[in-house]
Amino acid sequence: MEKMKADIVEVFKLPLEEKKAFAQLPNSLEGYGQAFVVSDDQQLDWADMLYLVTRPLQSRNIDLWPAQPPTFRDSLSCYSMELKGVAGTLLEVMAKNLGVAPEEFSTIFQDQPQGVRINYYPPCPRADEVLGLSPHTDGSGLTLLLQVTDVEGLHIRKGGNWFPVKPLPGALIANIGDIIEILSNGVYKSIEHRAIINAKEERLSIATFHGISEDSVIGPLAEIVKGYKPKYVSMSYREFMKTYFSTKLEGRRLMESLKL
């Protein structure tokens, strides 16, 4: 964890010319760039990011993994493996809580697809006028978030109010994503969150998204719905992701639109 943190700080210190070597390609989310640009006229968030697919292993696009600092690729591989373990354990516990057969959950989360997004928020003297990351819920199953520095910035929304989440050394924050909310028929709720900017200090965070296998269908699990009414529409994972990425981040609007 510490090695990953140290290396990622170095990556964002690289001169722009070097960062361009792993820049996002057109129509791709992977690489270095800006978060969630879906239209030319939207107001942009005050952040740069580096998004890399880490699992399944054959999906890795190593050319986009920064080659500097020299330990970065190893640190990320190792971090990815450790977090896969943590996510797997949490998913098992959630399946148990939901009364779902562990096999059913493990089939959906087979191979544990995983993507890592490193967010870099530069300081801004007019910090109160820009947002680091607009309010949103994650399109993942489960997100494990690491705040790299001790600069505060993450807020979660509960009962209409925003609450800051203080960075704790060595701690990961587990955020439920939209997919678990749908699969659990709303028993687990995906958490609305945002990131704010600091006037003087930069901030870095690493969000590790755990998704489901590409061919899955997302919908409330039959074992959970039983005699009750499903609360969400079912759709293919591909269709869900297409909808997620073509919608501007806007709190829980997408999730509300998927409710029956």
Ligand SMILES: O=C(O)CCC(=O)C(=O)O
């Ligand atoms: O920077 C943060 O603390 C939040 C990042 C986040 O929500 C995301 O990458 O989805």
Ligand SMILES: [Fe+2]
């Ligand atoms: Fe998020």
